[in-house]
Amino acid sequence: MKLVSQFKSFLTDTVNLNQTRLDALESNVEAIKNFVRQCDWDPKIKSFYPQGSWAHDTIIKPVDGGEFDADLLVMVEPVKDWTAADYVKSLGKAFADSSTYGDKCKTWDYCVTITYAGDRKVDIAPCVLGRQIPGRLEVCNKPLDTFERSEPVGYTEWLKKQNGYSGGNSFRKITRLLKYLRDIKTTFTCPSVLLTTLLASHIHWTDKDSDSFANVPTTLKTVMGRLDDWLQARPAKPVIANPHLTSEDLASCWSEVQYSNFRNFINKYRKWIDEAYDEPDRSASITAWRRIFGDDFAKGEEVLAKASVSEGTSLVGRLLASTAAHLDELVDAVANYGVRILPSDFFAPPHMHAPRWPRAETFTRNVQVVAKWYGSKSAANGRPLQREEVLHRHGGIWFDVTVNGGQELPAGYRVQWRITNTGIMAIALNAGRGDFYAPQSGNRRWEELSYRGVHLAEAFIIRRGDDKLVGQSDPFPVIIE
Template identity: 75%
Template sequence: MKLISQFRSFLNDTVNLNRTRLNALETNVSALTNFVRQCDWAPEIIRFYPQGSWAHDTIIKPLHGAEFDADLLVLVEPVDNWTAADYVKSLGQAFSDSATYGDKAKTWDYCVTITYVGDRQVDIAPCVVGRLIPDRYEVCNRGADLFERSEPMLFTEWLKEQNGYSGSNSFRKVTRLLKYLRDIKTTFTCPSVLLTTLLANQIYWTDKESDAFADVPTTLKTVMGRLDDWLQARPHKPVVSNPHLASEDLAASWTEAQYSNFRNFINKYRNWIDEAYDEEDRARSIAAWRRIFGDEFAKGESVLTKASADESKSLVSNLLASTAAHLDGLVDAVASFGVAILPRTFFSPPHMQAPPWPKADSFSQNVQVVAIWQSSKDAMSGRRLQQEESLSRSGGIWFDVTVNNGQSLPEGYRVQWRITNTGAMAMALGQGRGGFNPAMTGNRRWESLRYRGVHIAEAFIIRRSDDRLVGQSAPFLVIIE
């Protein structure tokens, strides 16, 4: 089960770096850039440029007691007769001599790190522009005293482009989820830039507006499936090139053993994700997602035991009535525990009409309902709904139909919609519909959201030549709170 709202809350409350920390980071960076501009560091500064997870918007909240890192490039003009080591050493010296930063600064091979105790670090790395070739970027390796070519801006733009193909920012969200998984499980080693690249490589321009990237859990399933397939086809450590700098192997720091371990665990987690996604029982799905992401996922929601599941079904049977004028409590129960608690009789209330068309010899159930919520019938845009998604009594839904897992209905066929209302409000107002309605535009039909209840939409495909029923969709449930 997708549990889209639970993923949204999990990201916001547990995974994403919170706004307070981001504000503090931005304040620190502003002060650091002012310091570098005003100190007596010799290079002429062109500009500052964020890089890494901060720039890629994949930064996550550190685990308890840990620090998070932010990377900042300072782009500079070349200084005559300076070696690569000179840029890093002189920047480190400027910070060490400062009364403000002297006890916070440490110089490494590529950068100077400013540590704000117990919370965050900012790494400032010199990057020389146009030293030998115009517009070529080179970072400085103090240890080896070498200039090393880099393409930080193009790499960041590539990630933004890949995220754009995924839709709804889902690539960035999935990257954060998998970095969180890496950090809480500690079962595999993979640097963030390498992990982000491996994931981004699984997205293609043809994926734009694809159902495979419709939401966060679906994107997670798609990307992990593709990554696992890619890894399983490569039993030995591959080269993972920077897409804009082929000479840079981002997997160079991996050992063969680390790669093998990573490959095995991605396969394991891919299978766990598939199981959690495909599990139709809400409680069991929550338990399956928690096996992957820990108890913070869907925090506060109880995972039903068999006994409590039986109790919920008993509650539902008490709420149902033969007229389908069920009590409002049924809506709350279904919203909390999922449609699995509904008995089969719920899907065939007495006022639901039987199809009047004779069934063809060849009959298909490979018919899918597509539901798009819009604020009004003529709104310019909307969003695709998922099964079991709870909605408020506002706007409405355009229902459409596909066959054979996404194909359009061919010529020579028409669709009839059976819309069945349930719930005390609809029944009391005489709106207990259960009959058939024609499409309005093409194969689509508009239904407004008025009555609290658990309602049913189904598509029936009729062959025009002999008026026979050739296909029927599974029920699409609309839960209106």
């Protein structure tokens, strides 16, 4: 189903940067403009021009509750005998010498950043007009001391034109939605300017007032379908030119691996979007949209109809085996309906070992498993896993533990991990496990994603003084397709 009103609420309440923060940004930017005009910076200022997500009206609320940023260009006339580095260095010095901005500023390669702690950043970049060719715009690369051609005004105007074809600002809205998807899933890498360009390039003048762009979910389905078709026809990384500066390849930041990963996940999410859109049952459709955008979509609505639960439970009953060698189709059923359809005895298969420590008089279940996916055990960067997220057989998970809703485990206690595999593949290879394992790094435990199935990770807390069991987490389900 389209669920147009739910998309409107989701954008307003969850995705969009709230108006109070935008108003604060506007106020800060005006103050910065006034400072630059009045300070002793030598270049003659022609104008200021916003760029990036702020200028394009595609800025979103940071999903981690952190800072957002905005970009501001200072359009200036050339200064005789100045190099590119001079513009950036001198602007940085002007801010650094200021009593207002001195403790808030930092000079980077192209810009000076003003940070308003915990909320927002404003990047101010010099842009030189007509240094050698009338009308040409150039930004300043401080480390290389070179001028680089830029077309921020033309690019922004192009995006406005593409948005006009989509109707109802739906291009801007789906861009925000897909940036939000990128940030909550963290399954692919795509800088905002590249993602925005890819989406906008699949809107055409013939789309204006067409049914394919009638509302936000329809626009999302249309553009994602077109983008996926375009990507699937290009197995190797293509050149993605800036539409107003064709010499600039926006895809140059991607490796072939990153492009391939982006291509695969767009294909996956396109299918999920089609399924959610085409689902005729309201409850099932909300569940499908939540699979894409998380539980904040249609927040507060009860979505699992009794008939759906009954159907899923009935299906699971046919797939379960008493030996835990469950049929492969169980993974698909759990992916569609959630682990809530699994019977209680699923979480206590016959090969699972019971705790060997005596239970303390005071025992808590306020123990949480925290899971992050990494490409390898030694990889530096990972991403948090959502509960019941479906994973590929690639990489692995570092499991960690907290207590009382996020606190570190106090001194005097240790962790043991019970790792239990299920499914026909793991059981056939005698890899059901179900025993207890020590952490490998602090309280953390590494596990490879090796077997298709629904597997379980549990944390047990043991008091060092008397070796008694004082706490246990709920099972963390690991769903591997």
